[in-house]
Amino acid sequence: xxYVSTQKAPAAIGPYSQAVNIGDxxxxxxQIPLNANGVLVEGDISAQTTQVLTNLSEVLKEGGSSxxxxxxxxxxxxxxxxxxxxxxxxxxxFGEHKPARSTVAVKTLPLNANVEIxxxxxxx
Numbered sequence: 001x002x003y004v005s006t007q008k009a010p011a012a013i014g015p016y017s018q019a020v021n022i023g024d025x026x027x028x029x030x031q032i033p034l035n036a037n038g039v040l041v042e043g044d045i046s047a048q049t050t051q052v053l054t055n056l057s058e059v060l061k062e063g064g065s066s067x068x069x070x071x072x073x074x075x076x077x078x079x080x081x082x083x084x085x086x087x088x089x090x091x092x093x094f095g096e097h098k099p100a101r102s103t104v105a106v107k108t109l110p111l112n113a114n115v116e117i118x119x120x121x122x123x124x
Contacts, residue, residue: 006062009055010034013110018059026063026121030076031055032113045082045114049089052117057093065121068097075103076116086115 004019004026005011012018012029019028033041033048034055041051057067075086083103099119109116 004028004059004063006058008036008058008062010036010038013038019063021063021123024123026060026065026119026123028056028059028119028121030074030116030118031059032110032116034111034113040111040113045079045085046089048113048115049086049117052115053089053093056117056119060119060121063121064123066124067093067119067121069124070094070097070099070119070121072100072120073102074118075101076106076109077103078106078109078112078114080105082114 002021003017004021006018009018009031016029019026031052033051035041035051041048060066060069077083077086
């Protein structure tokens with residue numbers, strides 16, 4: 001097992017890794033809309049989702065993968081009314097690639113973020 005860490009995404013805010021590589025897979029921790037300096041991104045759910053997916057992309061890249069190799073994502077939303085806007089940004093990042101996905105409504109997220117996304121990807 002190898003731990004993945006990049007300074008191009010926010011550091012973990014607790015006792016966990018940005019991602020873990022096991023064999024041919026990379027398992028990312030959930031990313032919230034923090035910039036690489038650890039500051040919560042202001043703005044609407046689209047801006048926050050863009051930051052989350054940018055973070056995921058950077059973590060995957062560091063681990064030897066990419067969004068194109070994602071096989072499963074889980075999205076956590078503080079407000080299901082944001083679902084359509086999150087879907088729009090998600091589709092822009094993933095394009096024709098459509099990994100398996102779950103979306104879960106939650107009461108709260110770390111730092112009162114509105115969206116968190118985690119992924120499982122194959123290494124290239």
